[in-house]
Amino acid sequence: MSIISSIRDAAREAPESGIVSVVNYGRTREGLIPLWAGEGDLPTPQFITDAAAQSLANGETFYTWQRGIPGLREALARYHTRHFGRAFASDEFIVTGSGMAAIQLALQATLGAGDEAIYLTPAWPNFAGAVGVAGAVPVAVPLAHDEDGWHCDLDAVEAAITPRTRVLFVNTPSNPTGWTASRETLESLLALARKHGLWIIADEIYSLFFYGEARAPSFYDIIEPDDRILFVNSFSKNWAMTGWRIGWLRIHPALEQIFENLVQYSTSGVAQFMQRGAVAALDQGDDFIASQVARAQTARDRACEILRSTNRVLLTPPKGAFYLFFGVDGVSDSASAALRIVDEANVGLAPGTAFGQGGETSFRLCFHRRVDQVEEAATRLAEWIRKL
Numbered sequence: 107m108s109i110i111s112s113i114r115d116a117a118r119e120a121p122e123s124g125i126v127s128v129v130n131y132g133r134t135r136e137g138l139i140p141l142w143a144g145e146g147d148l149p150t151p152q153f154i155t156d157a158a159a160q161s162l163a164n165g166e167t168f169y170t171w172q173r174g175i176p177g178l179r180e181a182l183a184r185y186h187t188r189h190f191g192r193a194f195a196s197d198e199f200i201v202t203g204s205g206m207a208a209i210q211l212a213l214q215a216t217l218g219a220g221d222e223a224i225y226l227t228p229a230w231p232n233f234a235g236a237v238g239v240a241g242a243v244p245v246a247v248p249l250a251h252d253e254d255g256w257h258c259d260l261d262a263v264e265a266a267i268t269p270r271t272r273v274l275f276v277n278t279p280s281n282p283t284g285w286t287a288s289r290e291t292l293e294s295l296l297a298l299a300r301k302h303g304l305w306i307i308a309d310e311i312y313s314l315f316f317y318g319e320a321r322a323p324s325f326y327d328i329i330e331p332d333d334r335i336l337f338v339n340s341f342s343k344n345w346a347m348t349g350w351r352i353g354w355l356r357i358h359p360a361l362e363q364i365f366e367n368l369v370q371y372s373t374s375g376v377a378q379f380m381q382r383g384a385v386a387a388l389d390q391g392d393d394f395i396a397s398q399v400a401r402a403q404t405a406r407d408r409a410c411e412i413l414r415s416t417n418r419v420l421l422t423p424p425k426g427a428f429y430l431f432f433g434v435d436g437v438s439d440s441a442s443a444a445l446r447i448v449d450e451a452n453v454g455l456a457p458g459t460a461f462g463q464g465g466e467t468s469f470r471l472c473f474h475r476r477v478d479q480v481e482e483a484a485t486r487l488a489e490w491i492r493k494l
Contacts, residue, residue, distance in 0.1 A: 116239050123231065124441060124460025132448035139483040142454040144230075144281060144429070145348040146398065146474040150383075153390050154345060158383035166382065172375040173366040174201025174354070181388040182354055188392075189314065190326040197359040200366065201381060203373040205311060205340025205353035210236055211368045212336045212355065216273050216305045217242040223273035223307075224266050226258060228431065228458060228465035230281040233309075243270070248464040249285055255422035256285035260294050267302050274299055277309040279322050282431045282461050282470040284424020286316065289323040296328060296335075305334045311343055312427040314395055317403045322426050332358070343428075344395050345387040352380050398474070402428045405473040405480040412484035416491045420468075428474035431458070433467050436494045440469055451490040453483045 110118060129142055173179070179196035186194040202208040209232070217223060219241035225233055227246045234244035247266050250257045263274070276295060278287040287295070299306050308325045316322040325335055337356035342348040357365055369375060406423060409430055413419045420433035437443045440457040447453055447469075458468030471487075473480050 116241050120235055120239050121231070125231075125456045128441075128444045128448065128454065128457060131445055132454050135448060135452060138448065138452045138454055139479055139486070140454040141472045141475070141480070141483055142456045142470075144472055144474075145342070146346055146428075147476060147479070148346045148398075150346050150350070151391070151394055154347065154383045154386045157386035158379045161379035161382035166378040168378070170375060170378040170381070172369045173362065174199065174376070175378060175381045178381045178385050178388075181385045182356075185388040186326070186356070189321060190324060192326070194356075195359065197362055198356050200355040200357060200362070200369065201376050201384075202353045202355060202369065203376050204351040205309075205338060205342060206232060206236070207351075207373060208338040208340070208353045208355045209233060209307065209309070210240075211365060211372065212305075212307045212338055213237060213240050213242070213273070214368055214372075215336070215361075215364065216307070218272075220270060221272040222268060222270045223275055224263060224271060225275040226263075226277070226280070226285075227463040228282055228461035228468070230277065231460055231462065233275050233277075234462065242272075245271070246463045249280075249283065251464070253422075255425075256280070256283045258285070258287060258291050258295070260291070260298070263295070264298055267298070267304070271302065271304060273305050273307055275307045275309065276325075277311075279310075279312040279316060279424070279426025281312070281427055282429045282456070282458070282465070284422075284427045284429055284431065286322050286424075286426040289327060292323055292325055293328055296325065296333065299334065303334075305336065308335055308337045309339075310337060311339050314344060315399055315402060315428055316426045317399070317406070318425070341384055341387055344398075345391050346394075346398075347383075347387065350380055350383070352376055352384055401477065402474050405475065405477045406430070408477060408481050409471065409473050409484040412481065412488050413491075416488050418491050418494070428472060430471040430473060431461075431465070431468050432471070433458075434469070434491055434494070438467055440465070440467055444469065447487070447490060451486040453486050453490075455487075 340353035444457040456470040458465030
């Protein structure tokens with residue numbers, strides 16, 4: 107028996123990221139404009155880093171509350187109350203070592219070996235990967251697509267439910283498509299979950315990256331106290347904190363000790379100085395978020411205008427998040443085409459093959475960068491497309 111074959115099947119079969127493979131191919135190219143990753147181009151604001159640095163200077167380098175320091179959980183309650191229009195309490199929040207860790211804890215709490223989790227595709231690949239590593243079964247339900255954009259096929263979601271289904275994962279606004287569920291769609295999904303006794307894992311990380319209104323519709327708008335919804339989120343996107351690896355869960359308060367135990371047996375908590383920075387982000391960061399959303403909307407509109415001028419791009423401007431997910435006439439394999447685009451246009455895109463069913467012929471472009479960079483990248487892409 108080889109050393110590889112002796113590793114657990116679920117771990118051995120975990121797929122390589124199709125995004126990272128392109129990043130590794132092109133990351134050292136001089137002059138390349140990298141629009142492949144889901145992050146902006148600005149470093150973390152100083153008011154956040156100053157708070158973390160002050161915490162270090164104060165000697166806050168010891169073990170601390172595994173569920174999160176009281177000050178951060180209180181700040182999370184204030185942030186949610188401010189943005190979602192109802193009262194929240196600190197005991198509804200658990201601090202995690204990244205948004206990905208929040209998802210893993212939610213899966214540990216709701217899924218066992220052989221259980222099924224439904225998710226909507228094209229989708230950020232980490233959820234399905236984490237389900238598989240956990241020994242459960244990810245079940246993809248493709249979003250419908252037409253000239254008006256992406257839509258959730260509620261009949262297809264219900265048809266995918268089996269006696270083994272335990273979880274419905276809903277990411278809205280969506281990475282990579284920008285699909286944003288309406289309140290009515292959320293109500294229908296919640297009704298399905300109630301009918302079949304399912305847990306919803308709600309990933310609303312992009313809820314404030316919504317164009318035209320203050321935020322996207324949310325399960326927070328319709329939830330009842332005992333609904334089985336776990337909200338997973340991260341500091342990464344709103345506050346330019348992708349490298350900090352800090353996130354949170356919103357849970358029913360009755361689950362507080364259970365989730366603290368799960369934190370204990372995974373990361374054992376988040377460094378206190380990082381949590382101090384997160385408090386500053388929540389309490390002082392609303393203006394920073396608003397400025398980033400405004401900049402992203404301008405970049406989105408310019409990129410759409412330039413790419414559409416080729417008359418060969420299949421593109422619907424997204425209502426939320428900060429990605430264009432588009433197809434190009436004549437391109438059927440986005441994985442190989444993404445490598446060509448690195449070589450021939452010096453632009454880094456994520457191939458749609460990385461996002462599962464429905465994404466095979468598309469590309470994801472992150473427009474959460476300086477507008478002039480996005481314009482230059484879109485111009486290079488348009489020139490490449492015209493030469494096909």
